[in-house]
Amino acid sequence: MLLVFIMAIQIITLSGCWDYRDINSVALPQLGAYDIHEESRSGTSDLPQEEKLVDLTVVIPNLSEEVKAKFRIEKTPGLLIGNSRGQKPYSSPGDYSPAVASIIVFGEDEAATGLNKLNEALSRGAKNPHTVNYSVAEGRGENILRVPTDDYSTMGDYLRLLLRSSEKRGFIPSSTLHQFEVDQNPGKNPVMPLLIIKDEKVMVNGAAIFNKDKMIGKVGLKETQYLMMLRGIESNGNLPYILNKDGKIYDYGSLSITNNRKVTMERNGNEFTFNISIILEGGLNEHSSNVLFTQNKDLRKEIEDQVTSDITEGCNKFIKRMQEEYKVDCIDISKYALAKWRKELQPTIDQGFIENVAIKVDVKMKLKSIGELN
Amino acid sequence: MKKISRKPLADDQAWKEAKQKIPDTQLPAALNDKMQMLQPYLQKGADIITRPFYLEGEPPLSAVSIHLNKVIDDEALNQHILRPLMLNCRRESIQDLGAQNLIDAIYKTSITASQIRKINTFAALVQTIFDGFTVLLFDGIEEVLVIDIHGGEFRAIDAPPAEQTMRGSREGFIEILDVNIALVRRRLRDPNLVVEKTLVGTRTRTQAAILYIADIADPKIVSEVKSRIDQMNLDGIVASGYVEQFIEDNPYSIFPQTFTTERPDRMVPLLLEGRIGIIVNNTPLALVVPALFVQFIQASEDYYERSIFSSYIRILRYLALLVAISFPALYIALLSFQPELIPYDLVISFSRARSSVPFPVIVEALVMEIIIQLVIEAGLRLPQQIGQTVGVVSGIILGQAAISAKLASPIVILIISVSIICTYALPSASMVLTTRLLRLPIMLLAATFGIFGISFGWMIVQTHLIGLESIGVPYFSPLAPMRYPDLKDSFIRVFLKKMNRRPVSIPMQDRKRQGNDGKGPEQQ
Amino acid sequence: MKDKAGSTISSKQLIFLIIGSQIGIRLLYLPREITGIAQEDAWLAMLIATIVPIVSLFLIDRLGKRMPEMGFTQMSQALFGRFFGSILIILFIVYVIGFESVVVRIFSEVTKLYLLPRTPLVVIVFMFIFTVVYAGSKGARVIGRLNELLFYLLLVNFLVLMIPIGEADYTNLLPVGEAGWDGIGRGVLIAAQYYAGIEILLVFYSLVNRKDEILKAGIIATGITAVLYVVIVLICESVFGVAGMQHQLFPGLVLLKVVQIPVIERLEFIFLFFWMGMGARPAINMGFAASLSLTQLLKLDEKKYLPYLLMVIGLAMYILALLPPNLLTVFDMARYAGYGFYVIGIVYPLIYLIMAFARGGKVKQSA
Known part of the structure; x- marks a missing residue:
């Protein structure tokens, strides 16, 4: 009976197969770049309001092994992302399946105008994962896609390996769709890794600072490091140190460290004081002098102190810059104030809050291991 | 009832x-x-x-x-x-x-x-x-x-071909009823073991014996089985399979509701749990009722090996059941409906592999599935040596030829082969048949509705299984209705010493199996 | 009483039956609905709201104790007379059809959205109704067992929903109690609707074989449901933040998409396997309850005609589920259906009890 029923349903429904799409007729974009529309290349169909258009550039690997090119790059303009996808059928065969893309590169100019309108299409499409990695390119995003890759099969492969869990390898923030959305909650602001092209290669060069969905600044690699530590993104990275005595360098080297953050806060009327304690733990990679740690008990302490003062200084400088220049909380501490006085603070937390609070940084460095050499 | x-x-x-x-x-x-x-x-x-x-x-x-x-x-x-x-x-x-x-x-x-x-x-x-x-x-x-000096030429007692074990006895049932009863009796010398002979088939007048342990088996089930056997009115009963079809509750189901075994040492523990054995003359396969779904995933060897190994193997078998039924369907569903659910590299390598195959995934999978089913069928009927050759030849040559002729991608051959291997990892021949049959509708559902279709198919199968009964006993017990004490002997098998009570899934009169409620006699 | 031998369920199965009627697709959008009102204190509202199903449970148990062997239909007709009793039953059936058609529609919409964007809604709804009718026609015993099994299977789904806990930020849950009594109170009113499903006990009371354990089973069931609800609210709140969650239509499903796990990449993968069971379960239970009441109302043989009446009810659900033009209307309908729970879950047993008190000893004779 069961079988008869199933067969009956089959007969009724097999006439449909509405959603059946053969995998070989599907275009599987690996990464995309979202940019402001370039005037020179006009649309393939009549599109409204030329000045508001965006360009969607995607890398689609070629499935057949018989063709020479490993992938092709497709660029279509549109009012927004969904509209740009709608232009694909004119220029490329294959059923466009955006849900498989794993990297999005935003152009710098586009990011400055606000990304929520572009993020929409990815977030609204129910099949899209919210783990797609976001990054900002210096200049146009599509240029990143067009950088020739000989050592990786596609730029997508390269960027995926570069950006996915990048914080495990260095002080590079990684941002996903989910984080981008969550970081726009009251009192929070997103950051994204910043990509540049240098010597025909794509590399990470710092971070992009956002005020909600609008990019407002870029910071270099060194500052990104402080940003990561202040923001409390747990990461592993490499830190150099230089020890001076009487104006003379007597030892230098590098440490591999992991960071951690604890925030406490006090309120006095309308005066807010945040205490950020950054805990760094790590081991020595190398050092230049042949001083033995067992003989010179102070060396370890000196390295720790040096790193502590370096980081404290850098962090304070960064906080100053944030409060004076960016005027947004990109180190994710307002949430602790919200956790206590949400009703009161929530309406004004994003306007003029972070500029007027006192932020104290306390760095603790613990050199836990020195490796196998003495 | x-x-x-x-x-x-x-x-x-x-x-x-x-x-x-x-x-x-x-x-x-x-x-x-x-x-x-x-x-x-x-x-x-x-x-x-x-x-x-x-x-x-x-x-x-x-x-x-x-x-x-x-x-x-x-x-x-x-x-x-x-x-x-x-x-x-x-x-x-x-x-x-x-x-x-x-x-x-x-x-x-x-x-x-x-x-x-x-x-x-x-x-x-x-x-x-x-x-x-x-x-x-x-x-x-x-x-x-x-x-009565029955005799003449008959097959000697032999190792059961379909239920071989490493550690169990090498004796299997043969065609002669009296010998089979003796094989059981030799293992179960309880005076309470009842052997009732009856004749089935109006013309063939085949002897059949009903075996049960009088003070364990539930008399209601015994009389139900007897009455069902008495009600049989076919002129010819030549094998136990005939009897099976007459006594099962739901003849239209694709799930076996009667347990068949050719091992007396598999039958005896089942009798000891309050089940009823039916041996039909001229068939080396005995029937045991009531049968539960979990029984078909269990092998006699599970009880001979130590419990950790048998539990591991059992979990593997459940996995095999799942894979055997839904692996090809999953391949179809993922590739044709939800490619975003598989890692990107895998999608690309899958679609590269089948970029030269001109058919849709479902056609490719169906063709391979049917070819392999036919190969199995051919191998079964042919003499053993030729059968093996057919298997090897078709396995290697057909597969290779299909790939190079661009009829199928290597992945689909891999997927179908894995599901076939999983099918034959199941210890019961009747469950193997069920699995082979069930795979096809689930594949078709997957081709129509993707993962939603598989989910639908499983839901229907699951509901059907729960609704089945074997001689009035819930077939899917101890999973639904959940019989917590019986879970000791379903997905896993616990240490024999811990199984103090007989499973409650099978109605019986005497629950106590051993010892003083939890402690073995020597463990005072 | 008619032959009930083949259709009793154990009190343990009753626990799973009640849970199964309560938890369904609503699990996936409930955090948004409640945080929209009670803000960070949604979980508190969810917890306090258990009072409503417990009150309902007590009332039904009281009522059942007075007339333990009577089915819902007979009870109504005995208390209110043939005509008014029948009207009450018909209202109950209409409520079930309305409520479950909303559930089926939302589930079909989600299925369409996530899995089968181009498949017509008609077909998806048909698949759900088919499952409901197929499972429901097998009778109370099978439904009891099915709920038992599905509870354990769907626990897997629930555990999958808990994996994104690594993304959680506890500051999103703080401060506690800021929504105030006003916010929490209004939250409770909405939250209590998500415990709808307990009213299935009206019909199943006479089918449970050990009446003395019903109250305990009901409380355990409500407790388990409350724990699952509170956990899902807490996870959604801490992962998305209250403000962020308002953008999600189904925060429960988005939870699955925010983390990436090795090998199978996406969590939906596991989740979707039990999709059908999760979607159809409440509709199976309630649909069966409605068709059982209908057979008793029409005085038909339960074994023979129940599947056909279930088909009729399924058809009604099918048509009603396809009526609303879009998902937003369905959410509005869901809210109305939720208020219907107050009527069936609280008002019904209350007026029945009052009537029973008023009638006193005369009930037994007229029955």
Whole structure:
């Protein structure tokens, strides 16, 4: 009976197969770049309001092994992302399946105008994962896609390996769709890794600072490091140190460290004081002098102190810059104030809050291991 | 309790007709009259051997022995019946003793065969001849001696081919019922083991035995099984499979509701749990009811190995069941409906692999599935050596050829092969058939609705399984209804010492299996 | 009483039956609905709201104790007379059809959105109704067992929903109690609707074989449901933040998309396997309850006609589920259906009890 029923349903429904799409007729974009529309290349169909258009550039690997090119790059303009996808059928065969893309590169100019309108299409499409990695390119995003890759099969492969869990390898923030959305909650602001092209290669060069969905600044690699530590993104990275005595360098080297953050806060009327304690733990990679740690008990302490003062200084400088220049909380501490006085603070937390609070940084460095050499 | 709606019978039309053909009269005394009456039945049976002889005496008593050729043990007939009667028989005359006493004297003093009885009606005489007994007819005596010296040529007890184990006994059931019962009895010497013989099949008159342990098995289930067997009214029952189809609750289901085994050492523990065994003559496969779904995933070896290994293997088998049914479907669903659910590299390599195949995934998978099913079927029917060759040839050559002819991608061959291997990892042959059949509709559902179709298919199968009953016992127990104590012996098998009580999924009278509630006797 | 031998369920199965009627697709959008009102204190509202199903449970148990062997239909007709009793039953059936058609529609919409964007809604709804009718037609015993099994299977789904806990930020849950009594109170009113499903006990009371354990089973069931609800609210709140969650239509499903796990990449993968069971379960239970009441109302043989009446009810659900033009209307309908729970879950047993008190000893004779 069961079988008869199933067969009956089959007969009724097999006439449909509405959603059946053969995998070989599907275009599987690996990464995309979202940019402001370039005037020179006009649309393939009549599109409204030329000045508001965006360009969607995607890398689609070629499935057949018989063709020479490993992938092709497709660029279509549109009012927004969904509209740009709608232009694909004119220029490329294959059923466009955006849900498989794993990297999005935003152009710098586009990011400055606000990304929520572009993020929409990815977030609204129910099949899209919210783990797609976001990054900002210096200049146009599509240029990143067009950088020739000989050592990786596609730029997508390269960027995926570069950006996915990048914080495990260095002080590079990684941002996903989910984080981008969550970081726009009251009192929070997103950051994204910043990509540049240098010597025909794509590399990470710092971070992009956002005020909600609008990019407002870029910071270099060194500052990104402080940003990561202040923001409390747990990461592993490499830190150099230089020890001076009487104006003379007597030892230098590098440490591999992991960071951690604890925030406490006090309120006095309308005066807010945040205490950020950054805990760094790590081991020595190398050092230049042949001083033995067992003989010179102070060396370890000196390295720790040096790193502590370096980081404290850098962090304070960064906080100053944030409060004076960016005027947004990109180190994710307002949430602790919200956790206590949400009703009161929530309406004004994003306007003029972070500029007027006192932020104290306390760095603790613990050199836990020195490796196998003495 | 659910009953199959069939015509009520026991002594109904067909039986009566069959009986009416043979006049149910008393036998005459004279040998010639008896032979005269038998003549119509004997003359058309070339395999019926009538052997006239004389019992020595004054006057010699003429007698005839009738038996079917090669059904009885010739040696026994000669040694234990004919020889003593012809050579050593006492010489008392009929007149001296009287007919009644003479026949008693004959079988008490002369015949050394052990199974012997007397009958005196014609119908019974004819039946016993055709049932394979040796009958002795004497002149002047109405009663006839019936001697059971069944024998002749039959297969020796052999290792069960379909249920081989590493550690279990090497004995499997054979075609002869009495031997099979003996195999069980040798392992289960409980006086409470009941063996009830009955005849099934109005024409084949096949012997069947119902085995159960009187103080464990639930009498309601026993009587239900008996009544279902009695209700069978088919003219020919040649194998236990016939009986199976008649006693199961839901003949339209694709799930086996009767457990078949060819191992006496698999049957005995099942009897000890309160189940009922049915052995049919001429079939080396015994039936055990009520059957549960979990039983089909268990093998006898599970109980011989230590519990950790058997638990591991069992979990693997459940996994195999899942994979066997839904792996090809999953491939179709993921590739044609939800490519975003698989890692990107995998999608690309899948679609690269099948970029040269011109068919849709479902066609490719269906073609390979059907080819492989046919290969299995061909391998089963062919002689063993050729069968193996067919398997290897088709496995290697067909697969390679299909790939290079761009009929199929290597992945689909891999997927189908894995699901076939998983199918045959199941210990029960009937569950293997179910799996082979179930794979196809799930594949079609996947091709129509993707993962939603698989989910739908599983939901329907699951509901169907829960609704099934085997002789009124919930088939999917102990999983639904959840019988928590029985979970000890479902996905895993715990240490034997911990299984103090019989499973509650099978109704029984006596729950205690061992020890003093939790502690083995030696563990006081 | 008619032959009930083949259709009793154990009190343990009752626990799963009640849970199964309560938890369904609503699990996936409930955090948004409640945080929209009670803000960070949604979980508190969810917890306090258990009072409503417990009150309902007590009332039904009281009522059932007075007339333990009577089915819902007979009880109504005995208390209110043939005519008014029938009207009450018909209202109950209409409520079930309305409520479950909303559930089926939302589930079909989600299925369409996530899995089968181009398949017509008609077909998806048909698949759900088919499952409901197929499972429901097998009778109370099978439904009891099915709920038992599905509870354990769907626990897997629930555990999958808990994996994104690594993304959680506890500051999103703080401060506690800031929504105030006003916010929490209004939250409770909405939250209590998500415990709808307990009213199935009206019908199943007479089918449970051990009446003395019903109250305990009901409380355990409500407790388990409350724990699952509170956990899902807490996870959604801490992962998305209250403000962020308002953008998600189904925060429960988005939870699955925010983390990436090795090998199978996406969590939906596991989740979707039990999709059908999760979607159809409440509709199976309630649909069966409605068709059982209908057979009793029409005085038909339960074994023979129940599947056909279930088909009729399924058809009604099918048509009603396809009526609303879009998902937003369905959410509005869901809210109305939720208020219907107050009527069936609280008002019904209350007026029945009052009537029973008023009638006193006369009930038994007229029955």
